[in-house]
Amino acid sequence: MALSAGDVQFIYSVLANSLSADAATRQPAEALLAQCEARQGFCSCLLAIITSRGEESDDDVRLLAAVHLKNCVTRCWRNSVDSPAIDNEEKVYIRKSLLLNMREENGKIALQLAALIARIVYFDYPKEWSDVFSVLAQQLQTSDVFTSYQVSTVLFRSLKKLSKKRLAFDQRNYSEITVYLFDYIWNLWKSNAQIVLQNFSVLSQHNSSLDQSNDLLLIYERWLVCLKIIRELICSGYASDSTTMQEVCQIKEVCPVLLGAIQSILPYYPFFKERQAKPWSHAKRACIKLMKVLIILQDKQIHLLRNFLSSAWFW
Incomplete structure (x- = not known):
């Protein structure tokens, strides 16, 4: 019954x-x-x-x-x-x-819901749930930063789960998702990067620790989730140059910007380390994650980026 x-x-x-x-x-x-x-x-x-x-x-x-x-x-x-x-x-x-x-206030429940949606996406996309990524992209644009952050987490978990499919049909579908999502996610990441760097600049002008608004902290977290989405889209949505011998133009666009973000954050690192523990932790975490993505993208487009990264760090 x-x-x-x-x-x-x-x-x-x-x-x-x-x-x-x-x-x-x-x-x-x-x-x-x-x-x-x-x-x-x-x-x-x-x-x-x-x-x-x-x-x-x-x-x-x-x-x-x-x-x-x-x-x-x-x-x-x-x-x-x-x-x-x-x-x-x-x-x-x-x-x-x-x-x-x-939109879920309880973090543990939110993570379970993200994992749940990702599993259903894995089972049903694209045949039974063809509009899921357009709906997620639309909800990501909400002015409610908390909701937008949670939607970005759902989007990342769904893309990561879907990337495990290896049939040619599934990989073509993933490439289409990448084309649909990449520009918006990349522009959102760059916009959030400016806010994060501006916040670091403001904090660096004070010798004592300042309380950061919840929205700023959520923007910082969304910025890092978008970084993971960009990594997932590039690594799973495009073929490596070692197999196709073709450049992935998105990697050429992304890597210099990521490197620039690291170079912009590093000057704040020693100041925060001595005076402000939380911003120092945020700066350290951001630099580590940015470097990890750069290394992963270098492996993806190794012929293109090896010389670029070497010369960038030399100078």
Whole structure:
């Protein structure tokens, strides 16, 4: 028998009981959850619990619901001899609801949701979820920095998961995604880089530590996530010059800018190290991540970049 919206509170109580320290309460609840997994509507009930944010919703229960939903999708999203598949109507509802509810204050739950969306993208793109990347790109443009940061995390996790597909058809699809996303993500990264560098400049003019606004910290984090997206798009969306003997023009464009960003951050490093611990940590982390991406891109386009990086560091 299928579960419905009327069963959400019942599933919530079962999840809460499965967190109990009392084995007599916990074990029957765990067994009941395992039985419910085979019933249509279970995933929708879990999603309703995850998205019910408020004083009456316990975050531990919501996190457990997110973990169960992720695992249920892994086992039941596709037809299997061992597990009944989730029906198409429920899949449509879940895909739509997930994209409408990416703004999540709880960091652990947000990470589970990002991983969940990435798995569904892996299963359903492009045949069943052809518009997912256009929707993510649109939501990334929101003025709400917190939401934009979380969308960037979902986008990165989805691209990374999708890059594991190795069939020629899948690689062509990935190349099309790269063409669609690259310019916007690259321009967003450059815009955020200017904000990060301006913030470092302001902080360097004070001998004591200043509190940074939450939006600035989120922009910094989004900047680093966009860096990972750029790396993923270039490394998985374009062939290496060692196999095609052709230049990837995006690498020629990106690498000098990344190197320039490192050179712009380095002068702040000793000042922050002596006076301001948090900005020093941010500067150090940024330089390390930028260098790692430069090294990865050098391996991708080794013939083109070997001489460039050598001469750049020499001068």
